[in-house]
Amino acid sequence: MNETPHRTPQEIVDLYKAEFGAGIHDARITERGEGVQKTKGYNIWIRLDRNLLKPAIKKLMDIRFPHLAVIAGNDLGTEIELLYIFSVFYGTKFGEYMVTIGIRLPKTDLTVPTITDLIPGALISEREKQEFFGITVTGIPDGRRLFLPDDFPQGVYPWRKDETGIKPEMVRELWAIDRPKDRPVPPVPEKPVPEKKPVEEVPAAEGKEKKTGGAPE
Numbered sequence: 001m002n003e004t005p006h007r008t009p010q011e012i013v014d015l016y017k018a019e020f021g022a023g024i025h026d027a028r029i030t031e032r033g034e035g036v037q038k039t040k041g042y043n044i045w046i047r048l049d050r051n052l053l054k055p056a057i058k059k060l061m062d063i064r065f066p067h068l069a070v071i072a073g074n075d076l077g078t079e080i081e082l083l084y085i086f087s088v089f090y091g092t093k094f095g096e097y098m099v100t101i102g103i104r105l106p107k108t109d110l111t112v113p114t115i116t117d118l119i120p121g122a123l124i125s126e127r128e129k130q131e132f133f134g135i136t137v138t139g140i141p142d143g144r145r146l147f148l149p150d151d152f153p154q155g156v157y158p159w160r161k162d163e164t165g166i167k168p169e170m171v172r173e174l175w176a177i178d179r180p181k182d183r184p185v186p187p188v189p190e191k192p193v194p195e196k197k198p199v200e201e202v203p204a205a206e207g208k209e210k211k212t213g214g215a216p217e
Contacts (some may be wrong), residue, residue: 004064006095009042011064012088016046019059023049026102039094047102050112056101057084057118063086066099071125073133075161079104080133082112084122105135106161120145132159 008016009029017027025046034041048056062068066086074081084101098190103110115122126137127146134157137143150159157164 003061006089006092007063012044012097012099013035013046016056016059018051020048023052024051039116042098043100045100045102045103047174048105050105053084053101053103053198054113054115054118059144060086061118062089063121066090066119068121068125069098071122071129073129073135073159073160075133075165075209076104077116077161080110080135081105082129082135084115096167110135111138113137114141116141118190131157133157134160134164146151171172188213 013027013029017024024043024046028045030043032041032043066088067090069085069087072083072085081102081104086099087096088099089096110137116160123142126140127143129135130137131141131145131148155164156166158166
């Protein structure tokens with residue numbers, strides 16, 4: 001299998017602009033310093049139409065098969081933003097980039113296609129977004145709850161900032177909401193963990209200056 005050549009961040013952005021045109025709402029490059037020597041690293045940010053999500057990921061796979069870090073999300077008010085965070089040219093010294101492909105879903109239509117047919121490892125993140133944001137991932141091979149308990153209230157999504165988010169009365173005793181009667185009470189430690197006492201600084205002997213290093217006298 002022939003590897004595609006290494007590309008600069010600007011070349012990647014240009015490829016996306018040429019391929020998807022008006023479907024791209026934002027495309028930019030940010031620079032970061034890595035390590036003690038602040039070696040230059042780059043993040044590529046591309047936000048596009050929802051219907052272009054899978055073609056955009058396929059495009060990245062054509063450039064070089066990416067490593068999926070995570071699918072992040074954010075409640076923007078009337079929309080839910082999903083950020084598919086990849087690294088490309090993974091393992092290339094000083095040549096690896098973070099590529100974030102973002103889409104926004106209106107709360108009136110919170111559906112997005114699964115990408116597990118392209119990146120199987122995306123399943124866990126997709127299931128998480130269903131539970132915590134109330135998104136429907138169409139075509140997901142396993143849509144069961146994974147993170148929230150079965151007795152967690154339906155229609156409540158912990159990462160939402162609107163009326164479907166965590167209710168104030170749930171915050172005080174979240175563990176007790178709809179808790180089955182036969183479930184044991186969370187254990188209380190027999191002995192409290194002692195607090196660490198601050199280390200007292202020993203003053204320098206009278207008539208001598210306090211030393212912080214160097215050769216002994």
